[in-house]
Amino acid sequence: MTQEQTIENIALTELLDKVRSFRASKHRLAQICATDLGDKYELLYSFDLQGKLTSLRTYLPIPANHSLAPGSAGGPTTDATHPHLQSISSIYGASILYENELHDLFGIQMDGLAVDFHGNLYKTAIKYPMGSKKAPTPTCETK
Amino acid sequence: MATTIIPFGPQHPVLPEPVHLDLVVEDEKVVEARPSIGFIHRGLERLAEKKEYQEFVYVAERICGICSFIHGQTYCQAIEEIMKIPVPPRAQYLRTIWGELSRLHSHLLWLGLMADGMGFESLFMHAWRIREKVLNIIEATTGGRVIFGSCKIGGVRRDIDPDTMKTLLAQIDDINKDMHEIVNVFLSDRSVKARLVGVGTLTKDEAYDLGCVGPMLRASGVSQDMRSLGYAAFNEIKVEPIVRTAGDSYARCEVRCGELFQSVNIIRQAAAKIPPGEIAVKVTGKPTGESITRTEQPRGEVVYYVKANGAMNLQRFRVRTPTFANLPALLKVLQGCDLADVPMLVLTIDPCISCTER
Amino acid sequence: MAIFAMERLALKWAFKKPVTSRYPFEPRVPLPHSRGKLEMPTPTCIHCKICEKKCPTDAITVDRAKKTWVIDRLRCISCGACVENCPKDSLTLSEMHNGPVVTRDREFAAAVVIADKPSPPKV
Numbered sequence A: 001m002t003q004e005q006t007i008e009n010i011a012l013t014e015l016l017d018k019v020r021s022f023r024a025s026k027h028r029l030a031q032i033c034a035t036d037l038g039d040k041y042e043l044l045y046s047f048d049l050q051g052k053l054t055s056l057r058t059y060l061p062i063p064a065n066h067s068l069a070p071g072s073a074g075g076p077t078t079d080a081t082h083p084h085l086q087s088i089s090s091i092y093g094a095s096i097l098y099e100n101e102l103h104d105l106f107g108i109q110m111d112g113l114a115v116d117f118h119g120n121l122y123k124t125a126i127k128y129p130m131g132s133k134k135a136p137t138p139t140c141e142t143k
Numbered sequence B: 001m002a003t004t005i006i007p008f009g010p011q012h013p014v015l016p017e018p019v020h021l022d023l024v025v026e027d028e029k030v031v032e033a034r035p036s037i038g039f040i041h042r043g044l045e046r047l048a049e050k051k052e053y054q055e056f057v058y059v060a061e062r063i064c065g066i067c068s069f070i071h072g073q074t075y076c077q078a079i080e081e082i083m084k085i086p087v088p089p090r091a092q093y094l095r096t097i098w099g100e101l102s103r104l105h106s107h108l109l110w111l112g113l114m115a116d117g118m119g120f121e122s123l124f125m126h127a128w129r130i131r132e133k134v135l136n137i138i139e140a141t142t143g144g145r146v147i148f149g150s151c152k153i154g155g156v157r158r159d160i161d162p163d164t165m166k167t168l169l170a171q172i173d174d175i176n177k178d179m180h181e182i183v184n185v186f187l188s189d190r191s192v193k194a195r196l197v198g199v200g201t202l203t204k205d206e207a208y209d210l211g212c213v214g215p216m217l218r219a220s221g222v223s224q225d226m227r228s229l230g231y232a233a234f235n236e237i238k239v240e241p242i243v244r245t246a247g248d249s250y251a252r253c254e255v256r257c258g259e260l261f262q263s264v265n266i267i268r269q270a271a272a273k274i275p276p277g278e279i280a281v282k283v284t285g286k287p288t289g290e291s292i293t294r295t296e297q298p299r300g301e302v303v304y305y306v307k308a309n310g311a312m313n314l315q316r317f318r319v320r321t322p323t324f325a326n327l328p329a330l331l332k333v334l335q336g337c338d339l340a341d342v343p344m345l346v347l348t349i350d351p352c353i354s355c356t357e358r
Numbered sequence C: 001m002a003i004f005a006m007e008r009l010a011l012k013w014a015f016k017k018p019v020t021s022r023y024p025f026e027p028r029v030p031l032p033h034s035r036g037k038l039e040m041p042t043p044t045c046i047h048c049k050i051c052e053k054k055c056p057t058d059a060i061t062v063d064r065a066k067k068t069w070v071i072d073r074l075r076c077i078s079c080g081a082c083v084e085n086c087p088k089d090s091l092t093l094s095e096m097h098n099g100p101v102v103t104r105d106r107e108f109a110a111a112v113v114i115a116d117k118p119s120p121p122k123v
Helices: A012-024 A093-106 B056-061 B068-083 B089-117 B121-142 B162-188 B190-196 B204-209 B215-219 B249-273 B322-334 B339-348 C005-014 C050-054 C081-085
Strands: A005-009 A028-036 A040-049 A052-061 A084-086 A109-111 B003-008 B020-026 B029-036 B288-297 B300-309 B316-320 C060-063 C068-071
Touching (some): A012 A040, A028 A093, A028 B300, A028 B316, A040 B300, A052 B288, A093 A109, A093 B322, B003 B339, B020 B339, B029 B322, B029 B339, B056 B068, B068 B089, B068 B288, B068 B300, B089 B162, B089 B249, B089 B288, B089 B339, B121 B162, B121 C005, B162 B190, B162 B249, B162 C005, B190 B339, B204 B215, B204 B322, B215 B249, B249 B339, B322 B339, C050 C060, C050 C081
Parallel strands (some): A005 A052, A084 A109
Antiparallel strands (some): A028 A040, A040 A052, B003 B020, B020 B029, B288 B300, B300 B316, C060 C068
């Protein structure tokens, strides 16, 4: 029953090169997933080729002073304390939804997004509901 | 030329569920579509951290009303893979049969909505008349019409006894005959063709690059079906993906029509091969580990990522649903289409917004 | 290749009885084994609280001291988890579905106090 899959651990700096090589070998982007591990986010990029799934696992450190409170005017924060991640949307156009999701649910600031929803993809009552639990309780916004 | 922005949704006659599109229109042509989802975000991924992992099957099943059974099945498979639970073969076959019944009812629902979307009301009624028969089989075998509730970790909760199986097969024959009649209409009627042929063409490369899944991908000529991974009983029942190369709305309709008969075929094969025996094993302990599980839903490939750290609750539960993967392709096919075709094109990806917003 | 497929289909059904039923006059008969309304526990109930623990939606509240068994109908999803796990088989799912719930009184609207039940048989 076990489905054929491998998970490669890579450093954050190698990510874009790796993704480019997957693109060159005609892999299909299956998903991007983040997990909150407390002091870092675990990122999982899965690629599919003819039913064989390969995932890249990398860790994104969360700055110690990271806060999930919304920025001015309730919009997205461009706060330096947010963890920053390089977008792969220039390589895989389909990644925009996953990356906007990372921003909206986890508060990860995406750099170089092809289509940026500025935090409006998900209209959640609580900003960044799945973000690091170490951060102070996010405030509920009333509109 | 001056551009106009026309809001489409979240409330629209053609949409059963809320999704919003801002259509940038020049004259009658759509230049660009900007989606906005998240109207019904329920935070189910976060709920997994509060519910016991065995109870969460009920939640996983309620991610979507139409592909409910396969959601529950995928979740169970993910946990079974982590905990190395050997699922009895009879349970695997029952899961296959129910999974295909759910595909039948989902595709018939879609065909009905499609007919409704183009204003073919009587065809819509006929599609749903047949779907009602499928729902009756589902209710007779599982107890629920839409939420099956028959899958649990380690097996299934109900058995289908031989008598019921015989009635089921007789009903399936009847449904098969009815489906031939309406599929004939869908594939040969002039007015249906006028609305579908050549509309929203997606080439093979575009479909692949945009990460399409399911019938959307297969209609563009990519032969990919997660059932060939051999989960449940699919290692013994071989599935040949139904592929069309045209890539337009008509091809998507053809693929789904073909899959109806494929599902009937699979149900017959599974009913013939089903072994006797136990239907569930007892599950004890707590899961530790992670797994990525993929199955083929009516709408396409679903990806479950489950990470557990030995607690009663899961550490992370993530679902990538087929509609989420098909949305970029929808935006692509909307570019350059006529305003009047927008509802049809939105329908051809078989949008399931509840799925998308776990 | 089918010509006049829809016309033939329409003609065929023009002379048939409708498949829909005249609902309020002909109520729908539920199929056997359908998961409907959760019946109140029979007097064999020993207030063991297993159903309360197994309920995925926390619809059931059992008080061992007061011997009460309370269900919130608006929360119950008729999943059958309590029925499967009941050690005394005192819970059943009826085939009929629950009627409309018109009040939101969560705790007491559907409360059943099994106070005068006979003591459970010694096994």
